[in-house]
Amino acid sequence: MSHNTFGHLFRVTTWGESHGPALGCVVDGCPPGIEFTVAELQHWLDRRKPGQSRFVTQRREADAVKVLSGFMPKDDGETLVTTGTPVSMMIENTDQRSKDYSEIARRYRPGHADYTYDAKYGIRDYRGGGRSSARETAARVAAGGLARKIVPGMTVRGALVQIGTISVNRDNWNWENVADNPFFCPDADTVPRWEDYLDDVRKAGSSVGAIIEVIAEGIPAGLGAPVYAKLDQDIASNLMSINAVKGVEIGNGFGAASITGEENADEMRMGADGNPVFLSNNSGGIAGGISTGQPIVARFAVKPTSSILTERRSIDADGNEVDVRTKGRHDPCVGIRAVPIGEAMLACALADHYLRHRGQTGRL
Amino acid sequence: MSHNTFGHLFRVTTWGESHGPALGCVVDGCPPGIEFTVAELQHWLDRRKPGQSRFVTQRREADAVKVLSGFMPKDDGETLVTTGTPVSMMIENTDQRSKDYSEIARRYRPGHADYTYDAKYGIRDYRGGGRSSARETAARVAAGGLARKIVPGMTVRGALVQIGTISVNRDNWNWENVADNPFFCPDADTVPRWEDYLDDVRKAGSSVGAIIEVIAEGIPAGLGAPVYAKLDQDIASNLMSINAVKGVEIGNGFGAASITGEENADEMRMGADGNPVFLSNNSGGIAGGISTGQPIVARFAVKPTSSILTERRSIDADGNEVDVRTKGRHDPCVGIRAVPIGEAMLACALADHYLRHRGQTGRL
Amino acid sequence: MSHNTFGHLFRVTTWGESHGPALGCVVDGCPPGIEFTVAELQHWLDRRKPGQSRFVTQRREADAVKVLSGFMPKDDGETLVTTGTPVSMMIENTDQRSKDYSEIARRYRPGHADYTYDAKYGIRDYRGGGRSSARETAARVAAGGLARKIVPGMTVRGALVQIGTISVNRDNWNWENVADNPFFCPDADTVPRWEDYLDDVRKAGSSVGAIIEVIAEGIPAGLGAPVYAKLDQDIASNLMSINAVKGVEIGNGFGAASITGEENADEMRMGADGNPVFLSNNSGGIAGGISTGQPIVARFAVKPTSSILTERRSIDADGNEVDVRTKGRHDPCVGIRAVPIGEAMLACALADHYLRHRGQTGRL
Amino acid sequence: MSHNTFGHLFRVTTWGESHGPALGCVVDGCPPGIEFTVAELQHWLDRRKPGQSRFVTQRREADAVKVLSGFMPKDDGETLVTTGTPVSMMIENTDQRSKDYSEIARRYRPGHADYTYDAKYGIRDYRGGGRSSARETAARVAAGGLARKIVPGMTVRGALVQIGTISVNRDNWNWENVADNPFFCPDADTVPRWEDYLDDVRKAGSSVGAIIEVIAEGIPAGLGAPVYAKLDQDIASNLMSINAVKGVEIGNGFGAASITGEENADEMRMGADGNPVFLSNNSGGIAGGISTGQPIVARFAVKPTSSILTERRSIDADGNEVDVRTKGRHDPCVGIRAVPIGEAMLACALADHYLRHRGQTGRL
8 A cells, every 4th residue: 555545456546635626536457347337336425425314424415426537338328337447536525614724724633633744744734634534435435336346246244333332232133224224233222222322422522433344245265365465454454544443353353362272263164065164254254364255354443533522632733732622513423434434445455356366366 | 565565665575485495585675874783683583483482382493584685794794784775684494394294285274274275376385384384474573673773763662461361460561571571471460370371271282362562662753644554554454464463453442432532532732842742642653644753552463373282173175074183383372472573563664654754755 | 657557656647538528647645845836737738738730639628737636725826735645636528529439449440559458458448549548648747747846956858859750950959949839849940841741741641750858957866776666767667658659768778789888988077066077978867777967868759640541451340351541630740749748757757766765765 | 666676466576786695586476386497497597697608797607596485396306386475586696706895985987876876875885786786687587487487378589689880680580590699699690790899899898789679479469558557668667677778669669750650550450360460560569558469579778888998087985086997807798698688577577467467357
């Protein structure tokens, strides 16, 4: 990964801030002949869109994606086919409230990257979070929409498994629930508990963190590499690149530290269809950096939104001590909208490794 | 990261298996004028060396590093100075027991990468773990020895903070303890508990996982980038590339999910010396992907060694169901030796970002 | 270079075809604090614009560049300052004549990439040249506009030195002439000769090739590297990536093959100002892959436009033998407009190496 | 290309100076299952070896290549099979004459990179050319030995076509001659002329330049990309990275500038076997950056060796004006040994693009 590009053969470069005219991405290396529609891409973007419930930021953006290059239209007037050249996608910014930034321009909001931007660049786009705005992730979701089509038979899904101190009951996991609530929650019983909990957080002007789980199914064995192009490593890198993510784990993750080798080993048998089957999936579908053919399972932790209504102690760019309270639109749990973003980043990692594996080995 | 190289300006390529004549690395992009000695590098390698206690594998290797290129000797006959050209380092394999691999060559050890190697490549070096051998990490430690010298004033240290179900008491943390026990344990009281616990594990032919914490001090604010070259992302990627690592977190990591924005915010004041000070370090020294100037703190989880003496169910390359018990030298907690490896990988990430920051901004 | 990106620290990714809604580029890694105006960028684009004389294609495009990200506006309402995040630039396509492409869609135009596109991708955007359209180079020129500002004191200029069989007289070289004729010709005496010659070519529906020379002055000694990041290598790569370029040379180039070591050596003396001076510049300002401090001199050859009005023998996608005559707007010497493109690509290579040198050595 | 690595999927990293203990390369990304022998690799190295005639440097090196990793031996005791992990190869330096470098350490030899090394790094390995030594190219030839095996059916050959002012007669071209003379000359009639000419040059302590042509046959149509991963661009980059190369051209190269579109077009017909045939190969086998299926043809110019026995004016590191005459082993035409190097670099570019094409499109 370098600068604003990730991926090696399926390469995604994103650009844009929340307060410029637009943001977008360039997907380079996409195989030719992939059919898609703008409506399909828009479906994924709509899942990430703000303003869809009281539990996320009230910023209102259409988040309408335009595809600018890299395709030929089919005669149906809707289907586009990739040509193998770069696919450029753009999303215009439409809800840029003009307001007075003079205060925020000089004061470092605790938990934000204000201070570090100034330390790094000596200049900072203080309007709406600049490059660190959550809006940047719209471009990732658009790229993920293409990435979902690269590995034949792949399905990528995600769910929120923890908000603050309340986790889902995994015994109740039902993928069909995920679309039926504003939390991407797979456990119907947890939904009302999260509603009450987050309403309290929201009313207090506070925020909480969250944990997201993303799963890819239909991945052939063999993607990845033993050492520095490990599939788990590139998934971790992709997920850790999402704003506010502070931890990533694969399979049983940190839990693996506490158990024995006997418990951890995923034993194998031959299935009725003559293919190997694993009797457990502690590995999260990756052994020695290479996919096993089991579902790929990853989780990541998102810290609580730094924008809160309680004053916190800070300094300004002139070295004065100040107290800062973040005004404006408030997002009590930024982790919720991280679900579709995590899915997109997982899909991109797998698309890239699929092409890399095919390139090196010719075995796909 | 691509294939067997990591880093962008400070680039490390490693090569070698446990049963070839040697393994090593090429460090490319090292600044000119860095002074080092082979003895210094050897010091770091010796900390990783197997066979130093009954709690790690009994393989005996000198792990003597040779420096083959990229330097000019000084007149003292000991000090080498980098010239800016690639530094090639090599470690010869000396304890390759010749034995009959015919059984292991066809049987997939559960938890190992045997099955996935065959799935990927259709061929596998089954002698001693091949490329996935822990020996590969010797090359990383050698590279880390150079990386430690790139950022002026940087110190990188690590410690084991959990073995199996037993964690250290952080109130007892004393860096001076780390060198005094076979576990890199910072808490003297935990040492005897780990000894007893691991003796039991060892005698049972079992294994357990571990959690390692690595910390870098003396890092200037400004290293990293806001989106895809985030410092935390590249640290996570580097740590996740270590064998058997299943999870990585920065600062309070997964713990951030459970707390509020008020609790999580690292407040700032002006220090007596006129520099900003943070009142906490939940961020682990990184905000918005960029270093804050506080210590960089990362943790990673290592799964239990897959080589255990209890038989586990598996299959062989011909699709027969078999039971596999791993013979040979046994390593009850591979996480112990991961401490110097984690330090090296953290040092490499920071060296790379130091050069990248200097390149883009000229601000160092 | 990979896919549609070039550069290592100053990275340019371009996208777009001649017949989509737009084309553009993302410049990633630009240092923060660089001041520029859209008018400045437009100045460079206008030099490349088609339709400015009868000697180039009559396609009419405004080629108006929009800057979408990566900057903060200054109070003067005109100056933009880079923030260190990606600078996205876009140029809308406005002169897309709707016409019947059914014939060209199946027939391979000799000398064009039609056949090779189909061989590679199995699908091809046959509308106006697709990705291989000369319009793609507008994005390079925009990126070059930023690149010109990275190396303090650098000036990059270019001139056409040969059209078909007629070369300029180098004794008449005057940079001020370049802007005064439609050929970027530095020799006023050659201009009328080229006019007559190209009028004949144009009336015959034919085309001819050309040679372009680009020169960068004000480059400090030390940019580049001894082996695979040679400055001359990356300049050659950048120039060879321009459409229709078939050869590149540095300094005396192919001429170096015919002379002796005595003639070729650029001798050195100390200048009156205490700095080294070279008594000749056969090296083109690069020795051992590293800049000497002399002007960087490169030349590249552009083949004759493949679109000609004479029928040529070819085949179609169904394997039928056909005769193809290229209809539509005709460009008698595509090499003319390659001058500003070559300048841009040289500027990009130097900007990248400036940052790389600063990153590795800290010596700038 | 970055630093000391080239290639994207078939990646070669070289390291080493002429006066360290060894030099070598790491080939990363090599497909698994490629069979080779050390003897085969040695065959290519022997063609490059110095000291084989009076027309090249008299340095005597065994140039014996050792393969250190990335393979499994077959039972025949000779054949090695790649496993897909990095192939590390090493060549020990054996003819390092110990001598007094004190004079050369401070004086800049004209035409050498002495001055630019100091300008870049502030330190320089002045022993035998350091990293810029022609010995570095032994590593490239070793890597090329593997690269030759990646594209099924590919043959790469090269020949010297010009020494100083004397070119071969292309009508006499016979590949079988190339191995029968010390010049890799394809034209038997030219051999005695070159012998006389070079004997004069050698006796005068002078040197001359040369032009080399390299050709790859058996390349499928479709390798490369339209814009920045053009096959011709990466070939040019690879060839320009060879020491002392000042120009590169593809197909008719600079000659394309002087002819018309009618003359330049490679017309197509259907062959008797139902495959397309081209009636000429001005394009050098590449159209629009993508291989056509015709032979790939490239040429490169090598400047005269800078080490000559005539004194030239220069300066030293202290700014004194000095006269420098290069003592020691003398190489009247370094271009001769560039033939196997050029072949290797062409083979590496094609191997890389073969894997990249397979990765993106799956069409191989």
